[in-house]
Amino acid sequence: MDELQELEKIRQDGLAALSHVADEAALEAWRVAHLGRNAPVMQVFSRLGQAPKELRPKIGQVANQVKQELEAAFQERATALKQAALQRALTAERLDVTLPGRRPARGRLHPATQNLRRILSILGEMGFQVYTSREVELDEYNFQLLNIPPHHPAREMQDTFYVESPQTDGSYSVVLRTHTSPGQIRAMREFSATNPDNPPPIRVALPGMCFRYEQITARSEVQFNQVEGLVVGRHITFSDLKGTLSDFVRRMFGQNTRTRFRSDYFPFTEPSAEMDVECFVCGGKGCAVCKKSGWLEILGCGMVHPTVLQNGGYDPRKYSGFAFGMGPERQIMLRHKINDIRYFWGNDLRFLEQF
Ligand code: DAH
Secondary structure: OOHHHHHHHHHHHHHHHHHOOOOHHHHHHHHHHHHOOOOHHHHHHHHHHHOOHHHHHHHHHHHHHHHHHHHHHHHHHHHHHHHHHHHHHHHHOOOOOOOOOOOOOOOOOOHHHHHHHHHHHHHHHOOOEEOOOOOEEEHHHHOHHHOOOOOOHHHHHOOOOEOOOOOOOOOOOEEEOOOOOHHHHHHHHHHHHHOOOOOOOEEEEEEEEEEOOOOOOOOOOOEEEEEEEEEEEOOOOHHHHHHHHHHHHHHHHOOOOOEEEEEEEEOOEEEEEEEEEEOOOOOOOOOOOOOOOOEEEEEEEEEEOHHHHHHOOOOOOOOEEEEEEEOHHHHHHHHHOOOOHHHOOOOOHHHHOOO
16 A cells, blocks of 8 residues: 555545544544644655655645645534534533522620510610620629629639739729629719709610630629619519519519529629529429429529618618619520530530521
8 A cells, every 4th residue: 555545545544533432532642643743744754765765745735735735624523522512511510590599607695685685675675774884893882882892702702803903002903894793883973963953763674795804614704694683763662573583583484484583692782682583494393403393593682781882872761772683694504404614615616507
């Protein structure tokens, strides 16, 4: 067979093989086989020197044509394959603009905030106004004006974060509030300043974060919320305290919730009490949450101590009042049987997303 016939065969074989190429990998294999360094058409070029001299121009010219034809066919095939791939992708990945969008994950209120708001809305319905006091307090307001003098043992119940270095007398003057009670003094002073001779009655709810220098364990945290209530006016009695708190608890935990009061001690109230509600987990029958007692301790309360009224600018001979303080996180823990307080400020979404 002479080289010209050979070239015709190379051309036909190449084009025939190309017509079976269906993807990019096969196309590349074809390119190596038919246009690569050892491809038949390339070998014709290498053999050119051996051909009779007068045939060489003709063979060289035809070989070039065949090579160019194969290259053009290769390009065409490559373009067609790319086009087909694009077509497939467009069909497969078609964007259906009529599909509903994917909702972005929605945030929610922290369980402590949810419960805080619930408490405040109930107290609001009962005529309390919200009074937000400061988190960084003077020792004077956090302790002294609440009848807790510098060396009073009651300070030991509230291990304190001191913000400043000690004064010359060894005392500290700025603290992170250990409870919301100093807000009582701030509210009373603000109200009484409007009319010092005849200060107006007060009914306020004081919510917010409190801080104690505690070892962090399942039962104690260095920060927690409290909601404090304060009512001051003329002829406010202990029965007002009992009636108001019983009503609050029924709105909070259900109309049939039973309550009981036990005497207690706080320096800023006299007399003082703890209020229990019937365990809302077992209905009073006794369970692990109420430690088989049927009762849950829910808040501290009492009649505002005369000295505290005085410190707030209210004459204790004319005015009386009651106060109470509760921990919203504790209520959530009891209600949902949460056994570790550290979940609250641990920022673990697995916990937070359940509320
Ligand atoms: N301040 C108290 C505490 O943090 C709670 C408390 C008890 C507040 C009795 C009151 C009250 O207003 O009357 O432990």
